[in-house]
Amino acid sequence: MTACKTARRFLNRTGRGGTALPGKIAMALDPKVLREASRGMQVILVTGTNGKTTTCRMLEKALEESGKDCLLNRSGANLLSGITAEFVCGTDRKGRPEKPYAVIECDEGALKQVVPLVHPGVILVTNLFRDQLDRYGEVMNTRQQILNGIRLSPESLLCLNADCPLTATLADEVKNPVVFYGIDVPAGDQTQRKISDAKYCVHCGTVLSFAHYTYAHMGEWACPSCGNKRPCPGTAVSAILDMNPDFSLVELRNGDRVREIRIGLPAMYNLYNALAAICAGTAAGLPSEALAEASGSMSACFGRMEGFRIGEKNLQMILVKNPAGLDQAAEFVTGSREEYDIAFCLNDKTADGHDISWIWDADLEKVVKDPHRKAIYVSGSRAEDMQLRLKYAGAGEEEIILEKKPDILILRMITGTRRLFVLPNYTSMLELRKELLKTTGGVEFWKG
Ligand SMILES: [Zn+2]
Incomplete structure (x- = not known):
């Protein structure tokens, strides 16, 4: 661990960042170092194609609001080595974690390596999109990698996007307890959508039908053949009151409580990021006030x-x-x-x-x-x-x-x-x- 910290200090001084290399050094010395460096911490792990960084920042803010000190892999190093570096640098002289909480952005492919070492209390999957070069088959491969990761920690509470058919159906294939989030109302242009990311039912291969869309391939989906359909989310936007270039105002239903909240970032996809953070934060036991405050006070550091x-x-x-x-x-x-x-x-x-x-x-x-x-x-x-x-x-x-x-x-x-x-x-x-x-x-x- 000392080697890792020294490496990071050296790299920082020499202006070479130092995100993943110290983790690689630490793992070379002891591959289980991440397990030790995260022992006893409450970990929220965030994965999925889009929205990981924003969602993690919202969760970090909510933890801060609640007076809970948390570690975050801010650098965007979201593979095993980068995550290890972050945790190791967050330990005291005896190698014990200094902070009680961690919010970790994790690459979909790295999930199966990271999960068994950090034992996350909550695993959040934001959505599954075809990435730039991918074909449909590759998004299914990513989905399988996420499944493999989740299965290594069957006790973790799973937070899933109900509106993304590829994500929501993960619940059917694991033993974990699951909570869902989603947007209950249509948004944007309801015509002219060519759904290429999640066209088919993952269970029977039938083309899905949509009662409405929200963003891209997400919405109120159902399989006309096998009965597979969008689960009813416990955390949901039940009405969109205003969307403008700076923020959105929505009605949020969280459990049986309905309230108006402001989301301090513009655009539809940030509604999803905020919902994801609120759902995962609630699952981790954070107070709803802190979560609302965190989503309201976010501002885009880099526009959209x-x-x-x-x-x-x-x-x-x-x-x-x-x-x-x-x-x-x-x-x-x-x-x-x-x-x-x-x-x-x-x-x-x-x-x-x-x-x-x-x-x-x-x-x-x-x-x-x-x-x-x-x-x-x-x-x-x-x-x-x-x-x-x-x-x-x-x-x-x-x-x-x-x-x-x-x-x-x-x-x-x-x-x-x-x-x-x-x-x-x-x-x-x-x-x-x-x-x-x-x-x-x-x-x-x-x-x-
Ligand atoms: Zn089906």
Whole structure:
């Protein structure tokens, strides 16, 4: 353990982060070190394709609100070595854990290694999506890996997303006690969904039917053949009262209690992240006040980020609505080690704010000067303003492609194989998403 801590200090000092390597050193010395370093701790383990990081942060906040000291693998190192490093660095001189609680984000594939060593009290599975390159068969493989992990700890309380057919049905295949969470009401466009992630009943292979959709392949699902259907969740959004660029207001049903809560992050998928945290937190015995406070006070550290895959092209969409967010997005894209194209989409509708002068306060020079940056697109009702801003940032007239219509913009952008970053403000993001979902046949995923 000392070796691990020393390694991490050394790596931190030499500016090389030090997330997974100290864990590898510790495990090489003693493969069971994680068991010792987590002994006696109450562990909430979070896995699934999307939403792990945000959900973990909400749980950490709720624990803090309740005065409980907790360990979190903040670095995003979610494999066995990274998790081991985090736990080992959280021990005292005698190698005993210093904090009573841990919230651990765990990669789906690493679950079977981590679970038997940390004995989680609660295992939360957020959802299962096809990841960028996956085919349907691969998401079923991931599901099997999660099952294998859960089966190693049959006493852990399982929190599952009722609206995701691939996730909810895990309950039928394990002995664990289970609680569910979900959204009871339809949301978004109810037509034009091509469900590719969870089209078939996992038990009998029949095509599932949906009474309504909430997000992507999630909603009120049922198998018309074998009776397999969405379980009734104990923690649920029973009404969506308001959704806007900054937060959502919903009616939450938790057990037999109904209350209004604010979720401090925008967008549908953050409703799921908040529900997941509330469900797992309740299962871990946290007070509902602390959980509501934690979901209400969350704010996006990095706006909203969403990924799409169109043919061979990876597209990342980052919502920017103020100079700080635009600065962060610029910082992020210029960290790319491969060549990329970038699009700025700027509307000035009421939900965006009519004043768009903030684009002058962000450091776009950084993007323009970045050697990896290739094509620049500008779009939206205020595309010309963005074009002017970028010219002042040093971009040549001929470098900037102006296309005001989102559908045509997408057609132009998706040629070629370079990575693509799209930075829209709020209403332009809504327009683009709609067009993108048409192009991708409804395939979307979220991270974080
Ligand atoms: Zn069936």
